[in-house]
Amino acid sequence: ATAIHRADYTAPAYWIDTVELVFDLDPAKTRVLNKMRLRRNGDVAPQALRLDGEELNLARVLVNGQGTSFKMDGNQLVLENLPEGPDAFDLEIFTTCNPAKNTKLMGLYVSNDSFFTQCEAEGFRRITYFLDRPDVMASYTVTLRADKAKYPVLLSNGNLVEEGELEDGRHFAKWVDPHKKPCYLFALVAGQLVAREQRIRSRAGKDHLLQVFVRPGDLDKTEHAMNSLMASVAWDEARFGLPLDLERFMIVATSDFNMGAMENKGLNIFNTKYVLANQATATDADFSNIESVVGHEYFHNWTGNRVTCQDWFQLSLKEGLTVFRDQEFSQDLAGSPSARAVKRIEDVRVLRTAQFPEDAGPMAHPVRPDSYIEINNFYTVTIYEKGAEVVRMMQTLVGRDGFAQGMKLYFERHDGQAVTCDDFAQAIADANPQSDLARLLPQFKRWYSQAGTPRLHASGQYDAAARTYTLSLTQSCAPTPGQALKDPFVIPVNLGLLDAQGQALPLQLAHWAQAETGTRTFVLTEASETLTFVNVDSAPVPSILRDFSAPVVLDYAYTDTELLTLLAHDSDPFNRWEAGQRLALARALKAIQGDSDLAQTPVLDDAYLDAMRQVLADPTLDAAFKELVLTLPSETYLAEQLDVVDPQRIHAVREAMREQLATALQTQWQQAWEDNRDTGGYRPDPVSSGRRALAGLALTQLCVAARRSGDTVWPGKAFQRFKDAANMTDRFNALSALVISGHELAAPALSRFHALFKNEALVIDKWFSLQAGAPDHGGHVLPAVRQLMTHPDFNLRNPNRARSVIFSYCSANPGAFHRSDAAGYVFWADRVIELDAINPQVAARLARALDRWKKLAEPYRSAAREAIARVAAKADLSNDVREVVTRALA
Numbered sequence: 001a002t003a004i005h006r007a008d009y010t011a012p013a014y015w016i017d018t019v020e021l022v023f024d025l026d027p028a029k030t031r032v033l034n035k036m037r038l039r040r041n042g043d044v045a046p047q048a049l050r051l052d053g054e055e056l057n058l059a060r061v062l063v064n065g066q067g068t069s070f071k072m073d074g075n076q077l078v079l080e081n082l083p084e085g086p087d088a089f090d091l092e093i094f095t096t097c098n099p100a101k102n103t104k105l106m107g108l109y110v111s112n113d114s115f116f117t118q119c120e121a122e123g124f125r126r127i128t129y130f131l132d133r134p135d136v137m138a139s140y141t142v143t144l145r146a147d148k149a150k151y152p153v154l155l156s157n158g159n160l161v162e163e164g165e166l167e168d169g170r171h172f173a174k175w176v177d178p179h180k181k182p183c184y185l186f187a188l189v190a191g192q193l194v195a196r197e198q199r200i201r202s203r204a205g206k207d208h209l210l211q212v213f214v215r216p217g218d219l220d221k222t223e224h225a226m227n228s229l230m231a232s233v234a235w236d237e238a239r240f241g242l243p244l245d246l247e248r249f250m251i252v253a254t255s256d257f258n259m260g261a262m263e264n265k266g267l268n269i270f271n272t273k274y275v276l277a278n279q280a281t282a283t284d285a286d287f288s289n290i291e292s293v294v295g296h297e298y299f300h301n302w303t304g305n306r307v308t309c310q311d312w313f314q315l316s317l318k319e320g321l322t323v324f325r326d327q328e329f330s331q332d333l334a335g336s337p338s339a340r341a342v343k344r345i346e347d348v349r350v351l352r353t354a355q356f357p358e359d360a361g362p363m364a365h366p367v368r369p370d371s372y373i374e375i376n377n378f379y380t381v382t383i384y385e386k387g388a389e390v391v392r393m394m395q396t397l398v399g400r401d402g403f404a405q406g407m408k409l410y411f412e413r414h415d416g417q418a419v420t421c422d423d424f425a426q427a428i429a430d431a432n433p434q435s436d437l438a439r440l441l442p443q444f445k446r447w448y449s450q451a452g453t454p455r456l457h458a459s460g461q462y463d464a465a466a467r468t469y470t471l472s473l474t475q476s477c478a479p480t481p482g483q484a485l486k487d488p489f490v491i492p493v494n495l496g497l498l499d500a501q502g503q504a505l506p507l508q509l510a511h512w513a514q515a516e517t518g519t520r521t522f523v524l525t526e527a528s529e530t531l532t533f534v535n536v537d538s539a540p541v542p543s544i545l546r547d548f549s550a551p552v553v554l555d556y557a558y559t560d561t562e563l564l565t566l567l568a569h570d571s572d573p574f575n576r577w578e579a580g581q582r583l584a585l586a587r588a589l590k591a592i593q594g595d596s597d598l599a600q601t602p603v604l605d606d607a608y609l610d611a612m613r614q615v616l617a618d619p620t621l622d623a624a625f626k627e628l629v630l631t632l633p634s635e636t637y638l639a640e641q642l643d644v645v646d647p648q649r650i651h652a653v654r655e656a657m658r659e660q661l662a663t664a665l666q667t668q669w670q671q672a673w674e675d676n677r678d679t680g681g682y683r684p685d686p687v688s689s690g691r692r693a694l695a696g697l698a699l700t701q702l703c704v705a706a707r708r709s710g711d712t713v714w715p716g717k718a719f720q721r722f723k724d725a726a727n728m729t730d731r732f733n734a735l736s737a738l739v740i741s742g743h744e745l746a747a748p749a750l751s752r753f754h755a756l757f758k759n760e761a762l763v764i765d766k767w768f769s770l771q772a773g774a775p776d777h778g779g780h781v782l783p784a785v786r787q788l789m790t791h792p793d794f795n796l797r798n799p800n801r802a803r804s805v806i807f808s809y810c811s812a813n814p815g816a817f818h819r820s821d822a823a824g825y826v827f828w829a830d831r832v833i834e835l836d837a838i839n840p841q842v843a844a845r846l847a848r849a850l851d852r853w854k855k856l857a858e859p860y861r862s863a864a865r866e867a868i869a870r871v872a873a874k875a876d877l878s879n880d881v882r883e884v885v886t887r888a889l890a
């Protein structure tokens with residue numbers, strides 16, 4: 001396989017104006033008739049038409065109704081003798097494919113006796129020969145024919161224009177999509193499905209039909225998805241003036257899906273995980289993920305579908321922007337400033353624990369990559385989450401209203417087009433000509449072209465006599481693969497100053513006429529800059545990067561006293577939380593790097609424990625926020641702060657911290673449990689879900705403390721709670737408390753849980769995942785994982801199930817995965833190879849579990865390299881896995 005380069009982009013040699021597809025659906029042999037109307041692109045030199053295809057059986061090709069000569073060049077169908085001149089011509093292609101054998105879940109496949117499609121990025125070529133690239137936008141008419149008893153529901157994009165009976169018990173449905181689209185947005189679904197329906201009237205007075213299709217029996221789990229969809233429609237209209245442009249908008253759930261969901265025009269296809277929820281089977285986290293993902297896919301209807309990507313290098317044009325939009329949606333729905341901050345903290349946590357490592361590892365790539373081998377490998381946290389941060393910085397630089405104006409201009413200019421990240425940034429800047437973004441646009445766009453996480457180094461100096469405070473800011477960015485040197489970024493730094501008592505100090509730069517209060521955004525553009533504040537009455541504590549105003553690592557040598565001030569008083573909730581994390585981080589790093597016996601030398605001191613006690617007991621703080629502050633930095637995050645990583649030491653230190661926090665704050669944990677254990681009738685709103693989260697953490701901590709003291713009361717209470725809980729959040733939290741504390745009641749609770757939910761696939765995923773992700777006690781997790789893989793409910797072909805066991809162990813349980821006997825890595829290599837033969841996309845995700853192997857201490861490092869090399873030595877790897885392991889070893 002060869003790399004594809006962004007710089008090699010050329011416009012297509014042909015346009016496809018219309019596509020008429022007729023499907024005769026059959027699991028083993030589906031017939032596809034594809035009739036296209038094409039014309040030459042006059043801007044490009046005349047050349048042969050090369051159509052992409054993959055795993056297709058070609059039966060016939062007709063041009064303007066006549067047989068024609070063609071040849072194959074690898075996977076491409078090449079037509080050389082096409083009519084000359086600018087006139088449009090018809091091209092008909094008959095193929096067959098085998099959906100039942102499609103284990104890659106790309107193109108047309110069968111799941112639970114129903115048909116589904118997944119075309120992004122390059123799956124349409126597995127359905128028919130086509131110009132499978134996003135800049136070819138066509139009008140689609142789709143006819144589906146299938147056995148009526150087996151496939152009563154036949155869906156495709158757009159509007160249903162005709163349906164009826166055929167011979168032999170078959171029937172048909174004909175769909176016309178009123179909007180042009182790239183083929184990656186094509187979809188069809190056929191099967192036994194039922195729908196929750198909702199009619200809505202938009203602000204503009206138009207009527208629409210919303211439908212959520214699921215398997216019979218799941219209808220009682222669709223209310224939340226429907227509510228989320230209605231909220232999404234209303235939000236996009238209110239915040240960005242973007243209405244629903246379809247009479248009918250459908251969501252269909254399938255249990256076999258490679259990722260979360262797909263934004264096919266008017267026919268979103270979702271992983272069941274992001275649709276199905278009721279209080280008995282889904283946790284608060286599930287409810288909130290459903291809201292985000294339903295929103296995300298819906299928002300793609302404009303950002304992605306109406307305006308799409310010119311080529312796949314521009315993927316963040318739609319993904320970064322749409323993640324930003326779904327984050328804003330969730331924040332707006334959350335309501336209170338505190339609930340908004342909780343969402344922001346959660347988003348930043350994902351960025352820092354997943355994207356920062358990616359940006360520092362072998363797969364590091366810019367938000368707009370310059371090359372790839374397999375595009376599926378570039379649906380990454382960099383494209384999505386860092387891309388969203390880049391859009392967020394634009395909003396910070398032009399303001400919320402300015403950003404909405406920019407979006408408006410973007411759609412005025414580009415509706416119906418396939419465009420680039422440059423086009424987007426230009427529109428936001430042009431709509432705000434006086435802004436810093438407009439002034440700095442070329443430099444700002446380095447966020448798109450340069451990989452790596454910048455470090456922002458800050459240091460402050462207070463001059464009491466002159467009443468000045470100088471804050472020096474310096475930025476740097478480490479090399480990434482193919483990019484040795486980086487130019488300075490545009491970094492918006494949200495800043496406030498506090499006095500030692502935690503009161504806000506006015507901000508006044510020397511040349512300002514008057515002082516400002518609150519937060520100000522300073523835009524760092526040079527490698528180094530100094531801000532000098534005047535009329536500063538006392539030594540300030542700087543609150544830097546409020547609300548995490550840029551995706552950077554902030555280095556500032558905070559003292560404990562300063563951090564305690566910020567934790568207790570900062571008006572910015574994000575930095576309050578961050579101060580608590582920094583206090584924990586400093587202690588963790590000291591213990592990890594030392595060689596003290598953790599049983600003898602406590603990691604946490606009274607200052608830290610007192611601060612945490614105060615947070616827990618503070619009546620003015622929301623439970624959700626307390627839960628975030630009281631949660632220690634993850635092992636993955638701790639590892640990222642170190643040059644040499646000993647995963648076992650990190651695990652031991654974090655466990656010791658957890659135990660100490662559990663024991664020292666026992667009284668406060670009990671109070672937190674008592675205050676929050678009963679949240680009344682279940683509602684997945686931020687306040688009550690925050691209370692359940694805190695109660696859950698408290699229960700876990702009380703069970704952890706009990707492990708230490710040998711007390712059986714709290715494990716007993718946890719077991720009782722597990723049995724009596726009125727919702728899945730409380731039930732699962734109680735089960736987790738027993739599993740995490742390693743109590744013997746965990747085993748009976750787990751088997752009871754399985755018996756209770758054996759018919760709920762998504763709950764059984766949780767059951768697998770909890771065990772594979774459990775803290776390791778004496779190396780028990782790997783044998784348990786091997787055992788789980790022999791469980792009758794395990795199925796490697798189902799991505800959710802494979803992820804629930806294998807990924808929960810390899811990617812989410814570092815303390816159990818990094819074993820000094822290398823057995824975790826051996827297991828990993830075997831699974832990557834095994835999965836690759838079934839589903840390369842899922843295998844390549846798993847392959848990334850060892851991205852950061854070069855940082856590992858011995859003996860882990862050598863053992864990890866050996867495992868990666870063993871995978872790389874396999875001759876018949878997919879491009880997907882090949883690209884990941886090759887980059888890892890480079």
Ligand code: B3K
Pocket residue numbers: 120121259261262263296297300319376379
């Ligand atoms: N656009 C899809 C992702 C497709 C992944 C293809 N490998 C879902 C989303 O981001 O909304």
Ligand code: ZN
Pocket residue numbers: 296300318319322
């Ligand atoms: Zn998306």
